[in-house]
Amino acid sequence: xxxxxxxxxxxxxxxxxxxxxxxxxLIRRNAxxxxxxxxxxxxxxxxxxxxxSSHHKDSAGQLFVFFIMVVAAAEVAVGLAILVMVYRNxxxxxxxxxxxxxx
Amino acid sequence: xxxxxxxxxxxxxxxxxxxxxxxxxxxxSVLALIVTFFSIAGLYLLMNAQxxxxxQIIVYAGAIMVLFLFVLMLLNLSxxxxxxxxxxxxxxxxxxxxxxxxxFSAGMVIDATMGxxxxxxxxxxxxxxxxxxxxxxxYLVPFEISSILFLAGMVGAVLxxxxxxxxxxx
Numbered sequence: 506x507x508x509x510x511x512x513x514x515x516x517x518x519x520x521x522x523x524x525x526x527x528x529x530x531l532i533r534r535n536a537x538x539x540x541x542x543x544x545x546x547x548x549x550x551x552x553x554x555x556x557x558s559s560h561h562k563d564s565a566g567q568l569f570v571f572f573i574m575v576v577a578a579a580e581v582a583v584g585l586a587i588l589v590m591v592y593r594n595x596x597x598x599x600x601x602x603x604x605x606x607x608x
Numbered sequence: 609x610x611x612x613x614x615x616x617x618x619x620x621x622x623x624x625x626x627x628x629x630x631x632x633x634x635x636x637s638v639l640a641l642i643v644t645f646f647s648i649a650g651l652y653l654l655m656n657a658q659x660x661x662x663x664q665i666i667v668y669a670g671a672i673m674v675l676f677l678f679v680l681m682l683l684n685l686s687x688x689x690x691x692x693x694x695x696x697x698x699x700x701x702x703x704x705x706x707x708x709x710x711x712f713s714a715g716m717v718i719d720a721t722m723g724x725x726x727x728x729x730x731x732x733x734x735x736x737x738x739x740x741x742x743x744x745x746x747y748l749v750p751f752e753i754s755s756i757l758f759l760a761g762m763v764g765a766v767l768x769x770x771x772x773x774x775x776x777x778x
Binding site: 507508509510513514515516517518520521522523524525526527528529531532533535536537540541542544545548551552555556557558559562563564567568569571574575576577578579580581582583585586587588589590592593598 | 610611614615618621622625626629630634637638641644645646648651652654655656657659660663664665667668671672675676679680682683685698701702704705706708709713714716732733734738739742743747754757758760761762764765766769771
């Protein structure tokens, strides 16, 4: 067991979460789940930024996390709107169907 | 006390994150992701980042995940409509994720100063009072720009969600 929580524990946790997010983006074909895994990766980075902001006693990291959350909210709104439009045209959310630019 | 809370929250976060990736039903993925977000919010509280704790719950667990659930409901997706990747592709994808974690852990090993970084949890930088002061002085311009970003995102979402006249005829 750990006696004191240090930044290295947060690094390990954030790395694990980030890798799980990357694996999800690679493994899953449902575009909604892929977007959710991107959110997971963003959260892993946020966690690390807060940990280092606490470590350095500097509030810049926490404000960056706030701005990341703002951008993530806008990204999800637009991304899901695009997904709904894609679903209307293809009747599926399978990312492997989205290769129309090839032709 | 706090190492126990940290370990509990970390295990909950990792297990539910795994569940997000491996759940067959997308609705279960969304619910597992909400659990992950709550445990990450708990970790913020552990670091005394109270403002981010509240924002995480309101914005992520509240707004963003509700948006995901709404879209899942609109599209009526479930486990049996879920597209599956071939096993060969799954193995390759897991292997590349494993390689990525190898790269990250190599970076951690190389970093020799590790171990003496304590994360102090009794400090005032995470409080709303302090962050608000910094946000509206040093970071005022990025704050205003992000409001423009939100406006653009809103207009874009409405524009994309609207049916075009040609589509509604067919």
